Amino acid sequence: xxxxxxxxxxxxxxxxxxxxxxxxxxxxxxxxxxxxxxxxxxxxxxxxxxxxxxxxxxxxxxxxxxxxxxxxxxxxxxxxxxxxxxxxxxxxxxxxxxxxxxxxxxxxxx
Ligand SMILES: [Zn+2]
Numbered sequence: 001x002x003x004x005x006x007x008x009x010x011x012x013x014x015x016x017x018x019x020x021x022x023x024x025x026x027x028x029x030x031x032x033x034x035x036x037x038x039x040x041x042x043x044x045x046x047x048x049x050x051x052x053x054x055x056x057x058x059x060x061x062x063x064x065x066x067x068x069x070x071x072x073x074x075x076x077x078x079x080x081x082x083x084x085x086x087x088x089x090x091x092x093x094x095x096x097x098x099x100x101x102x103x104x105x106x107x108x109x110x
Contacts, residue, residue, distance in 0.1 A: 003054065026058050072106040081106070 014020055025038045037058045044054060073084050073092075080094035084105070091098045 026056070028058070074104050074106050076102045076104065 013022075023038055024040055025036050026040055027034045027036055039059045041057045041059065042054065043057055072081060073089065074081050075092040075095065075097050077097040077099070078092060078095035080092055082089065082093050092103065097103065
């Protein structure tokens with residue numbers, strides 16, 4: 001699937017009545033049938049280019065919660081979102097903001 005095909009399918013779904021904020025889940029098929037995962041994350045950083053594909057990452061709830069509660073930083077200066085690291089990131093990789101008062105950790109909704 002290409003990005004354009006995905007966009008087209010999502011736009012069709014919205015036209016079909018799904019609100020834009022509808023959660024997307026992944027049905028994972030295996031020998032026993034299938035199970036459903038939510039907590040999808042598209043890692044679309046251009047740092048990874050050139051690669052021929054985009055990876056859609058699916059996290060178990062616990063892993064997702066840890067990443068989402070503690071490890072995602074929202075820069076209030078440029079609105080970028082980036083990962084916290086150990087030791088912590090000292091500046092926003094997008095705009096170079098070093099003011100910790102102008103960043104927040106995103107809180108999980110679940
Ligand atoms: Zn920034």
